[in-house]
Amino acid sequence: MDGNRRFARNKNEPVAKGHDQGSQALRNVLEICMRLGVPCVSVYAFSIENFKRPKSEVDTLMSLIKRSLLEISQHGDLLERYSVRVAGIGKTEMLPPDVLEVLRGVEEMTRHHKKALLNICMPYTSQDEIATAVQTTVQRCVNRELQPDQITQDDIDEALLTSIPGSPPLDILVRTSGVRRLSNYFLWQTCADTQVHFLETLWPSFGLWDLTPILMDYQKKQWTRERMSKRT
Amino acid sequence: MLRYALLWLFHLFLALKRFFASLLPRKQPRPLRAHRRKLPNHLAVLLSTKESVGNGEYNLGEAIESVCRLVEWCRASGIEILSVFDSANLLPGAWEEVKDALQTVAVIESVQASSNSDAFEPSRKGWSQLSSALRLPPTPPLSKTASWASIRSMSPDSRDSTRAHSSENTTPTLVSFKLQSEEHSRKRQASLISQEPPRRPGPLTLYIISEQLGRPQIARVARELAFSAVSEPVSKQGAWKESTSVSGLSARLEGKKALKSPLEFEGFPPWQIHLSEVTYIPPRRPQSDILRQFWPVPQEFPGAITEAAFRTALDEYDGAEMRFGK
Numbered sequence A: 001m002d003g004n005r006r007f008a009r010n011k012n013e014p015v016a017k018g019h020d021q022g023s024q025a026l027r028n029v030l031e032i033c034m035r036l037g038v039p040c041v042s043v044y045a046f047s048i049e050n051f052k053r054p055k056s057e058v059d060t061l062m063s064l065i066k067r068s069l070l071e072i073s074q075h076g077d078l079l080e081r082y083s084v085r086v087a088g089i090g091k092t093e094m095l096p097p098d099v100l101e102v103l104r105g106v107e108e109m110t111r112h113h114k115k116a117l118l119n120i121c122m123p124y125t126s127q128d129e130i131a132t133a134v135q136t137t138v139q140r141c142v143n144r145e146l147q148p149d150q151i152t153q154d155d156i157d158e159a160l161l162t163s164i165p166g167s168p169p170l171d172i173l174v175r176t177s178g179v180r181r182l183s184n185y186f187l188w189q190t191c192a193d194t195q196v197h198f199l200e201t202l203w204p205s206f207g208l209w210d211l212t213p214i215l216m217d218y219q220k221k222q223w224t225r226e227r228m229s230k231r232t
Numbered sequence B: 001m002l003r004y005a006l007l008w009l010f011h012l013f014l015a016l017k018r019f020f021a022s023l024l025p026r027k028q029p030r031p032l033r034a035h036r037r038k039l040p041n042h043l044a045v046l047l048s049t050k051e052s053v054g055n056g057e058y059n060l061g062e063a064i065e066s067v068c069r070l071v072e073w074c075r076a077s078g079i080e081i082l083s084v085f086d087s088a089n090l091l092p093g094a095w096e097e098v099k100d101a102l103q104t105v106a107v108i109e110s111v112q113a114s115s116n117s118d119a120f121e122p123s124r125k126g127w128s129q130l131s132s133a134l135r136l137p138p139t140p141p142l143s144k145t146a147s148w149a150s151i152r153s154m155s156p157d158s159r160d161s162t163r164a165h166s167s168e169n170t171t172p173t174l175v176s177f178k179l180q181s182e183e184h185s186r187k188r189q190a191s192l193i194s195q196e197p198p199r200r201p202g203p204l205t206l207y208i209i210s211e212q213l214g215r216p217q218i219a220r221v222a223r224e225l226a227f228s229a230v231s232e233p234v235s236k237q238g239a240w241k242e243s244t245s246v247s248g249l250s251a252r253l254e255g256k257k258a259l260k261s262p263l264e265f266e267g268f269p270p271w272q273i274h275l276s277e278v279t280y281i282p283p284r285r286p287q288s289d290i291l292r293q294f295w296p297v298p299q300e301f302p303g304a305i306t307e308a309a310f311r312t313a314l315d316e317y318d319g320a321e322m323r324f325g326k
Helices: A004-010 A015-036 A048-052 A055-072 A097-109 A126-142 A153-159 A208-231 B002-023 B060-077 B092-102 B124-133 B187-192 B215-230 B239-244 B246-254 B307-319
Strands: A040-044 A084-089 A116-121 A172-175 A195-198 B042-047 B081-086 B108-115 B148-153 B172-179 B204-209 B277-281
Touching (some): A004 A015, A015 A040, A015 A055, A084 A097, A126 B246, A153 B215, A195 A208, A208 B002, B060 B092, B060 B307, B092 B172, B239 B246
Parallel strands (some): B042 B081, B042 B148, B148 B277
């Protein structure tokens, strides 16, 4: 979800306004995905590297995250309407206590929702996630639950933070604002069978018009795959 | 039925829109040796064999031709490290053919091929003795400052398919070639680099990397660490945890100096590309089966990477903003 600050600067507005509009864009996109029946959506809300930003901006982002979580978890709102379970993914112990409390509250409240999963990655980096998965796997060996020579890619995969709440394999990754880097997001998940889209659109402007060709590309891939498997 | 017909029409419309957009005149990429404020220290290229797009098949000759072209362009532009990954995994097993082809374009100072057999799996019997002796094959070099750029070239147009199925233990996971800088350009270079003033080709280290250096490598590192962890003496228990931190894994995975229509990474090593600038080179033919019937296919090495695509990638890297979280 890249481009909030640039969006605000382009309109000569404060950065906080850009983040607000980005938050609204997220709600819109989530609504579209839930209506389409997408079972799992993951968003990169805050990177561990983002703590390098000015404190005022970090505080603004944390307030925004807290407010957004409270809004969407309200009775009748998005999470309840579409039975969406929320999972916080990342080094959540680094979050301010009030934000962490709200996150845990939303996770608990949505624990029994079954139709869809929303992963909120914050604060997160993929290398940290992979390292944690390796550590968890090695710990299993120390606990004699697994033999070292039996460790496979699947063991690492199952120990990833995104796997714990039951995320399916990643089909599509989208990065907005014209930046063409993964920036330490979902490296393990993306390297196999994921379609990656780098878009020029800034995140607050991202909507159905941008999402439609992305979904159609995914559809085409599945059809082609079915056709190829019928031939063989 | 009507819904499917409408959907099919939408897809055709999208394919036509993209096809006509690709015909629009584009800004020409700057010459190979043009001054660029930023140049990658290490360029990684993913040669795609994506069959799911329904295109033709991929062959070894085309991959080797792409490697030779990339070597020449990197040396001409001043890039000193090049990694090439092909998703069909043909190149690592054919490294001797790659060497023969490279000898027509460069003087090879040294070649080193490492395989998984270099990182042996100890039996349970000798864990405590073997854990300190465990070593892993060298991995693509680290690029902490995101001085990588990745080009992905679709190879949709070749007709022949050659797939080498080598066992994990005999096919190298990493082959490195050290190429010397040269006094004079080689004869072949003049035919590939268009309208460029002659310049002495620089030195280059070329890595041919295997899919085994991706997720399988991370699993191997985990096995090594687990062997060490279970054989730790009681007094040092927990010492292994530092090795599983991000910095600990980076040291093991990145070595000392050391790697379709929509883009897919097709098994490319994930750890090393966390900050890499990515350039996607779309296929040179339309993605719709219907439109492809009318598109001419280049005669020789139709799917090999082009110089214009390479220069475009360098220009994109030069213009990239690199904030890294800030």
